[in-house]
Amino acid sequence: xxxxxxxxxxxxxxxxxxxxxxxxxxxxxxxxxxxxxxxxxxxxxxxxxxxxxxxxxxxxxxxxxxxxxxxxxxxxxxxxxxxxxxxxxxxxxxxxxxxxxxxxxxxxxxxxxxxxxxxxxxxxxxxxxxxxxxxxxxxxxxxxxxxxxxxxxxxxxxxxxxxxxxxxxxxxxxxxxxxxxxxxxxxxxxxxxxxxxxxxxxxxxxxxxxxxxxxxxxxxxxxxxxxxxxxxxxxxxxxxxxxxxxxxxxxxxxxxxxxxxxxxxxxxxxxxxxxxxxxxxxxxxxxxxxxxxxxxxxxxxxxxxxxxxxxxxxxxxxxxxxxxxxxxxxxxxxxxxxxxxxxxxxxxxxxxxxxxxxxxxxxxxxxxxxxxxxxxxxxxxxxxxxxxxxxxxxxxxxx
Amino acid sequence: xxxxxxxxxxxxxxxxxxxxxxxxxxxxxxxxxxxxxxxxxxxxxxxxxxxxxxxxxxxxxxxxxxxxxxxxxxxxxxxxxxxxxxxxxxxxxxxxxxxxxxxxxxxxxxxxxxxxxxxxxxxxxxxxxxxxxxxxxxxxxxxxxxxxxxxxxxxxxxxxxxxxxxxxxxxxxxxxxxxxxxxxxxxxxxxxxxxxxxxxxxxxxxxxxxxxxxxxxxxxxxxxxxxxxxxxxxxxxxxxxxxxxxxxxxxxxxxxxxxxxxxxxxxxxxxxxxxxxxxxxxxxxxxxxxxxxxxxxxxxxxxxxxxxxxxxxxxxxxxxxxxxxxxxxxxxxxxxxxxxxxxxxxxxxxxxxxxxxxxxxxxxxxxxxxxxxxxxxxxxxxxxxxxxxxxxxxxxxxxxxxxxxxxxxxxxxxxxxxxxxxxxxxxxxxxxxxxxxxxxxxxxxxxxxxxxxxxxxxxxxxxxxxxxxxxxxxxxxxxxxxxxxxxxxxxxxxxxxxxxxxxxxxxxxxxxxxxxxxxxxxxxxxxxxxxxxxxxxxxxxxx
Numbered sequence: 001x002x003x004x005x006x007x008x009x010x011x012x013x014x015x016x017x018x019x020x021x022x023x024x025x026x027x028x029x030x031x032x033x034x035x036x037x038x039x040x041x042x043x044x045x046x047x048x049x050x051x052x053x054x055x056x057x058x059x060x061x062x063x064x065x066x067x068x069x070x071x072x073x074x075x076x077x078x079x080x081x082x083x084x085x086x087x088x089x090x091x092x093x094x095x096x097x098x099x100x101x102x103x104x105x106x107x108x109x110x111x112x113x114x115x116x117x118x119x120x121x122x123x124x125x126x127x128x129x130x131x132x133x134x135x136x137x138x139x140x141x142x143x144x145x146x147x148x149x150x151x152x153x154x155x156x157x158x159x160x161x162x163x164x165x166x167x168x169x170x171x172x173x174x175x176x177x178x179x180x181x182x183x184x185x186x187x188x189x190x191x192x193x194x195x196x197x198x199x200x201x202x203x204x205x206x207x208x209x210x211x212x213x214x215x216x217x218x219x220x221x222x223x224x225x226x227x228x229x230x231x232x233x234x235x236x237x238x239x240x241x242x243x244x245x246x247x248x249x250x251x252x253x254x255x256x257x258x259x260x261x262x263x264x265x266x267x268x269x270x271x272x273x274x275x276x277x278x279x280x281x282x283x284x285x286x287x288x289x290x291x292x293x294x295x296x297x298x299x300x301x302x303x304x305x306x307x308x309x310x311x312x313x314x315x316x317x318x319x320x321x322x323x324x325x326x327x328x329x330x331x332x333x334x335x336x337x338x339x340x341x342x343x344x345x346x347x348x349x350x351x352x353x354x355x356x357x358x359x360x361x362x363x364x365x366x367x368x369x370x371x372x373x374x375x376x377x378x379x380x381x382x383x384x385x386x387x388x389x390x391x392x393x394x395x396x397x398x399x
Numbered sequence: 400x401x402x403x404x405x406x407x408x409x410x411x412x413x414x415x416x417x418x419x420x421x422x423x424x425x426x427x428x429x430x431x432x433x434x435x436x437x438x439x440x441x442x443x444x445x446x447x448x449x450x451x452x453x454x455x456x457x458x459x460x461x462x463x464x465x466x467x468x469x470x471x472x473x474x475x476x477x478x479x480x481x482x483x484x485x486x487x488x489x490x491x492x493x494x495x496x497x498x499x500x501x502x503x504x505x506x507x508x509x510x511x512x513x514x515x516x517x518x519x520x521x522x523x524x525x526x527x528x529x530x531x532x533x534x535x536x537x538x539x540x541x542x543x544x545x546x547x548x549x550x551x552x553x554x555x556x557x558x559x560x561x562x563x564x565x566x567x568x569x570x571x572x573x574x575x576x577x578x579x580x581x582x583x584x585x586x587x588x589x590x591x592x593x594x595x596x597x598x599x600x601x602x603x604x605x606x607x608x609x610x611x612x613x614x615x616x617x618x619x620x621x622x623x624x625x626x627x628x629x630x631x632x633x634x635x636x637x638x639x640x641x642x643x644x645x646x647x648x649x650x651x652x653x654x655x656x657x658x659x660x661x662x663x664x665x666x667x668x669x670x671x672x673x674x675x676x677x678x679x680x681x682x683x684x685x686x687x688x689x690x691x692x693x694x695x696x697x698x699x700x701x702x703x704x705x706x707x708x709x710x711x712x713x714x715x716x717x718x719x720x721x722x723x724x725x726x727x728x729x730x731x732x733x734x735x736x737x738x739x740x741x742x743x744x745x746x747x748x749x750x751x752x753x754x755x756x757x758x759x760x761x762x763x764x765x766x767x768x769x770x771x772x773x774x775x776x777x778x779x780x781x782x783x784x785x786x787x788x789x790x791x792x793x794x795x796x797x798x799x800x801x802x803x804x805x806x807x808x809x810x811x812x813x814x815x816x817x818x819x820x821x822x823x824x825x826x827x828x829x830x831x832x833x834x835x836x837x838x839x840x841x842x843x844x845x846x847x848x849x850x851x852x853x854x855x856x857x858x859x860x861x862x863x864x865x866x867x868x869x870x871x872x873x874x875x876x877x878x879x880x881x882x883x884x885x886x887x888x889x890x891x892x893x894x895x896x897x898x899x900x901x902x903x904x905x906x907x908x909x910x911x912x913x914x915x916x917x918x919x920x921x922x923x924x925x926x927x928x929x930x931x932x933x934x935x936x937x938x939x940x941x942x
Contacts, residue, residue: 256810261803271786271787271789271800272789273747273768273769274771274786274801275772276804278767
């Protein structure tokens with residue numbers, strides 16, 4: 001008998017279930033089964049960084065290949081992307097203006113996800129939020145700051161209402177939220193479109209339409225989010241708000257009873273229920289908050305000025321909802337990482353505006369983005385698979 | 400593969416001389432059916448099997464005995480092609496083979512009846528039997544075959560019965576038919592009696608005897624229960640920590656010797672002996688626990704509890720019982736008779752259709768999150784991963800799970816308190832882990848169970864529900880668990896012990912109730928416990 005086995009038997013001798021083959025794989029697990037000690041951790045840390053670098057280089061290489069194959073100049077395209085996002089004068093401001101709603105959407109997705117829910121309808125929740133904000137912003141009247149505050153609150157309510165439908169269906173009728181949130185995106189677009197056809201709802205009076213069939217009245221200048229200028233970069237102060245919100249959410253999730261219970265619920269609903277965490281309350285709450293954040297993203301897009309001209313039009317969400325979901329996915333639920341990823345994805349978006357000038361289809365930026373997302377998702381997936389294989393092997397050995 | 404190890408044959412193995420080429424039938428009895436030579440399999444640093452030799456002989460039942468984690472399952476998986484060994488060889492009827500998957504093994508005449516059934520419940524028996532077939536379905540022929548096998552071995556299974564409506568013991572027979580239908584010359588049974596009543600186990604062993612004696616098949620019976628091995632086998636191989644520690648003819652050894660070989664040291668503690676089955680429900684030899692709290696106040700009262708599923712299945716049927724302060728009430732019964740639902744109700748996981756539960760005199764709203772825990776009912780669930788712990792949270796978080804709101808100031812968790820409490824409980828309950836921040840999944844099963852125990856007991860419950868609390872634990876852990884339960888009862892906690900291991904109940908309980916089909920069909924004081932009557936009750940007969 002080797003020492004290795006004996007220690008293993010003492011530590012793990014009691015297999016957790018009689019038949020380990022049936023044990024559900026679990027996430028994040030068993031990383032500690034890998035190399036231990038400082039040297040081991042450094043080595044595996046370097047390995048992780050190397051893996052990420054490899055994947056990103058691969059994605060950029062593939063992007064370059066595609067650009068060249070479609071008759072473009074890869075270097076020029078990458079230069080345009082960087083010019084458009086950070087290098088060009090004032091472009092960082094534009095990028096920040098895009099990053100803020102992305103971050104808010106991602107925060108909502110993270111909260112839903114903590115509770116074990118998959119809310120993928122942010123695009124629709126954002127649209128409804130923006131529509132609510134438009135209605136309040138254009139109809140309410142009164143002192144500018146009050147209207148601004150009211151329209152932001154309305155955007156939160158609108159987004160929460162929209163995800164609330166999914167929450168009600170889930171906890172009353174057991175309909176999976178993955179389906180309902182997704183399908184409600186289409187309904188949201190139709191509903192906003194309907195509102196934009198009727199003056200008593202969102203449609204601007206004839207003189208404010210500027211030859212467009214479906215457009216809302218523009219927000220009055222004093223009901224817009226103030227913009228600031230820092231080193232020649234101009235952006236709405238909602239950027240600070242979004243970062244503050246991110247830090248707050250990070251704190252709430254990590255340190256409070258609410259965050260603790262949300263996590264317990266997300267990992268094991270039955271254990272949570274026994275310990276006093278009602279799925280219907282905490283889960284529905286998480287969905288509502290998630291929708292609220294998406295709605296708020298819509299509100300600051302409308303009143304912030306980086307998306308359209310302070311007006312609501314069909315197609316207003318401009319895929320910020322989808323991209324925000326990707327941000328949360330790539331940020332892997334960590335707030336600090338999510339802030340960075342939101343900025344990177346905003347860069348791709350603002351940069352893509354400059355790509356057209358190189359004579360390449362501007363959609364090429366979407367291809368780059370897609371490949372980058374894949375590149376950033378592959379390493380965690382690989383690491384997870386390897387860890388799980390190790391864990392399974394170790395478990396298997398204990399039966 | 401692994402030629403180098405093929406010459407290492409342990410002299411102790413290798414009993415029967417080769418008699419003839421006939422595959423089955425009494426004539427071949429004594430011939431070696433399958434031989435495993437020097438099988439080694441390691442997973443990382445863990446050696447699941449280390450140079451294991453095993454020989455199954457036609458016409459004999461070979462017991463494979465060992466604790467959880469001794470490597471029995473891995474060895475069996477090697478034999479049916481589920482696991483490829485790193486080293487060693489397998490020969491069947493003297494011929495070297497390489498088993499790549501279970502189909503391969505089946506071709507060579509090896510069949511296994513698994514501990515966990517693989518039956519499709521809404522389908523009929525014959526449909527389940529035909530499931531693995533390819534080509535055209537022939538219902539008449541399949542049914543005929545089921546009937547034929549059923550008659551031959553006295554299994555008494557109706558091919559047209561719907562599997563979902565059959566009791567567990569019957570389902571196992573369906574599994575056996577599935578296996579026998581392919582006419583295997585080598586049969587492996589993995590912990591077959593865990594789902595059976597004592598009477599059903601007897602029947603199973605009769606069937607096995609039949610299979611072996613009449614038809615010269617070779618049978619491997621994997622078990623961690625000594626009495627079973629003593630009763631049903633001809634020879635026995637004992638495994639510990641991945642290696643064979645002893646091989647003997649069953650007639651030449653006694654239970655105590657086997658227990659020692661299995662655990663690796665002398666077994667003296669009584670609960671250990673009970674856990675191992677050395678004391679085989681030895682009613683008269685067991686001292687009856689005293690301090691019988693007849694007049695103590697009732698801490699848990701269940702009255703007329705009924706639970707129906709949405710599709711109308713009755714899981715619990717007008718079930719009533721009570722537990723007094725300091726009393727251990729054992730709920731005996733064959734698995735699948737409502738025990739799980741009962742534990743779920745007491746874990747606030749199920750809303751009851753009717754009936755009432757009072758903890759310490761106060762009616763508790765069933766199914767409302769945390770209501771039972773708040774009322775003072777602790778639970779050690781049957782499957783801790785299901786409703787006992789959160790694997791992806793830390794030890795400290797799991798220990799604080801239920802009372803997290805109590806260690807927070809305006810909603811912000813006081814992490815130092817959480818940590819200190821965890822450190823105290825880790826010491827007090829001797830939880831082996833790298834610290835309060837260790838993720839729970841990094842702990843062994845026994846230590847995870849201790850985390851549950853520590854959390855539930857530290858909340859000073861009025862009543863503690865322990866559902867199959869020692870399942871899957873090794874002997875030392877079982878000992879610890881039963882001691883803790885006894886101590887808790889002495890300290891005045893009312894304990895509801897739900898277990899399908901009769902020995903465990905006889906060992907711990909002051910009073911025994913028997914559950915069958917979702918209702919309590921009999922009860923008796925421990926001092927009046929009568930194994931015959933218990934067995935009948937467990938089989939669903941009101942005796």
